[in-house]
Amino acid sequence: MDPAPRRTISSFLLRGSAQVGLFLILVVLWAVFANLAPGFLSKFNLNSLLRSVAVDIVVGFAQMVVLATGGMNLSVGAIGVCAVMFSGYLMQVLGLPIPVAIAGTLALGAFLGWLNGFAIVKTGVNSFVVTLASASLFSGGMLILTKAVPLNGLPPEFGAFGKSAVGPAFGSIPAIPSLAVVALAIGLGLYLLFKHSTLGRQILAVGANARAAEMSGIPVDRTIVFVHALSGALAAAAALMLTSRLAAAMPAVAGDDWLLPSFLAPVIGGTALSGGIVSVVGTILGALLVSTIRSGLLVLEIGNFWLPLFLGAFLLAAILIERGRAAYVAREQARRAL
C-alpha cells in the first residue's frame, strides 16, 4: 500500500533511482558553468563536448561489462591503441572499404579481449594481473609493428563522419553529433543485454556470486570469456570513433589515457566494482559528469596545472552528494516501513 505520491522534493528523490541524483548534479553544474562562462553553452563548445564524451562513454562501457562479472580489464587502452592503428592500416595501407575495415577492427578488438578471457579462465589468475600483463603485451606489439608512425591518409568520408551531426540545430543548441548517436546506440544495445537477455542475466549472476551461478548450471567460464571479448570489441569501437573524430590514426591518443576514465564513468554511475550490478544510464551520466567538469574548467580558463586538482575535488563532491542521497533514501524507507 503505497501512500499517494506527494509532490515534494523528498518524494522525488526517493522514487528516483541512483542515477537521478547524478542527473541533478549534472544539471546544477551546467547551470553554474553556463552562468560563469557564457562560452560554455556555445555551439562550438557543446559540439566538441558531445563528440569527446561519446568516446568516453564507450570506453566506460568497455570497462563496465567486465566490472559486471566482478573482474576488470586494464588493457582497454592497449586494445584501443591496437584498434586505432589496425583500422588505419586496413583503410590506408590495404585500401579496404570502410565497412570492411570497421568489421575487421571490431573483430581484432574482440579477439584481443577473447585472449584476455581465455588466459584468465585457463590459468585461474586474477583478471587484474592478466590484463595488466596483456596491456603491455598488446601496446608493445603494436609499437613494434607500426613503429609508432601515425597514418594521416585515411579516406575523407571516415573523418567526415566524425564531424557530422544528425538533426537540425536550434539556435545555440547544436545538432547531435553522429558520434554521440553511435554511443547512445551502443548503450541501448547494452541496456537490452543486461535488462532483457539470458546472457546479461548470466553475467550479473556470475558477478554477484560465481559459485552459486556455477552450482546453478550457469557456464561461468564461457560467460567470463564472453565479457572480455565484448570489452575488447567495445574498446575497438571507441578506437574507431576516436580515429574518425581525429581523422587520423595516431598511436598516442589512447593507451594509458583511457584507464582512469574507463573506471570513473561506470563507477560514478553506480556500477559495483565487486560485480553483479551495472548501470548503462549511470555510465553515460558518469562520463558526462567527467567531461562537463573538464570542459567547464577549460572554458573558465583555469590553468592547465589546476585542472586535475579541480577535477578531483569536483568528482569527490559529486560522489559524496550521491552517497548522501542514497543514505537519505535508506533512512526514509526505514521510517516509512514502520
Added chain:
Amino acid sequence: MALTVDKASKSFPGVRALKDASLELKPGEVHALMGENGAGKSTLIKIITGVHRPDGGRLLLDGTEISLNSPRDAIRLGISAVHQERNLIPRFSVAENILLENLPRRAGLVDYARANAEAKKYLEMIGLVVDTRTEVRHLSVAQMQMVEIAKALSHEAKVLLLDEPTASLTGEEAEALFALIKRLKAEGAAILFVSHKLEEVLAISDRVTVLRDGETTLIGEPIANMSRGRLIEAMIGRAERIAVVRPPKPATGAIKLEAKGVATAAGHRDISFTVRRGEILGLYGLVGAGRTELARALVGKDKVTGGSLSIDGKPAVIRSVEEALKRHRVGYLSEDRKYEGVVLLHPIRFNVAMTIWDRLAKVLGFQTAAGERKAAEPFARQLEIRTPSLEQAVGNLSGGNQQKVSLAKWLAAKVDLLVIDEPTVGIDIKTKAYIHELIGKLADDGLAILLISSELPEMVALADRILVMHEFRLVDGFDNDRSYEAMSRKVMGAIHRHADEAVAAE
C-alpha cells in the same frame, strides 16, 4: 557484570526486527537465547555487541545505562562475541590472532616471545593444546572456535556471546566446548548461548530467553521449569509437530542413476549404488566422511576418475553442473546456502529463474522481469516463501526463506534427480518440518532424491534406504524400517566396524 537489555526496538527497511525485546544476563550464568530464524536473535546480538544501535529502549551494564557506537565500544566494556562467521585471520598465528589489537611491543617491533607466552596463558585457561605459532588456517573448526574464545578472554570479557557455537562441531568437540563454558561460568562470566538445538540448551543453560517475531515471549525463565514442548511453543506459538515419517514403500520407479565402482579425484573408491525415481536414498556419514564431495562429483563439479555412471540406463560422463542440469536433469541443492545456493544481491525471481533462463528465453534470448516473476510465482507460493514481493533481494530474507528460494530454483528446473545436501542446517523447527514434508512429497511425485544428512533423525524420518559412508567409502546400506533405535544401532555399528577394520589393517 550484569547486562540488561530493556525494551529494545529496531527496524530495517520493510521489517520491524525487534519490538520491546528484553534480556537480563547475570554473572555466573549460562543464558540461552532462542528463536526461529527471523525472530530477531541476530539483531538483538548486534545491538548488544555495538553493531547496531537500537531505535528505542535501553542497554544497562551493572545498572548504568550505556550507549554502544561500535563493536570496539562493546569490547572495551568487556562484551565479546564469538560469531558463526569466524573473525580470525587465517594466515596469522594463533598468538597474533588472540592478541591482535594489543600485541606486546619492544622498541616498536612486535615482541613475539612475550606474545607467545601471553597467548599461551589464555590457551591454558581454556584448555586448548596447540602451538601458539601455528597459523590459524591449519586448525580444525573446533580449535578455531576455541581460539576465538581465547581472544575474547584476552579482552577481559565479562560478558561472552556464543552464536551457534556448535553448528560445525562434532559431538566430542561440542562436549569439550560445554566443559569450557561451565568452567568460565564458574569463574563468574555471564554467557549468552545462542542455539537452535533444544537438547543443548536444556543441557547447558541456567535460564532461557525466547524471541518470536521480534518480541520476547520468555524472559529469563529458569531452565528447570522448561520442557522441550514448552520451549518450542514459546518459539513457534504451538506444540511441536511430529516429524514426518514417510510410509515405507517398495521402490518401483525406473532407475535414474547408477554408479558402478566409482572413484573420484576427491578420494572415493569403489562407490556403487542406484537411485530410482520416487525414491529417497539417504547418504549418512559423519562430518568429513566424503558425502558432499561425492555429491559434487555426481553433478560434475569434481572429477570422476574411475568406474562408471549411467543415467536413465545410458552411460554418462558429467563434466559440469551445466551438463548435469541440461543434459541429465540432475540438480544439487547445496549445503552452503549463502555461498553456493543463492545469489544474495539479486531478487527472488532472478534466483528462481536462474536454472530455467534457457526455457524462458524468447527470440534472441529475450527475457523480462515479468516472465521471471510468472515462472517463479507458483513455486514461491508452493513453498510459502514469506516476502512482500518477488522483487525482494534474497539477502534480505531469513535463512529458512533463503533455503526455500534455493529449493524453488530446482523445482522450477524440473530435474529428475535432486541431490539434497543438509537441507535443514541452521533452520528453525517450523521451516524444518515443512521442508521435510516437502521432500517427502517431491519423492511421491516421482523425483529421485539423494539425501545427504548428518542428522540421523532426519534420515530415519525421510529416507527409504540409508547408505553409510565412512572415509570416502560406502561401508554398508540398509532398508529404513523407520525405527530410530534400530537404525542408529545399525548405522553406528557399520561405521565402528569399518573404523576397527581400518585400524586392524594397519
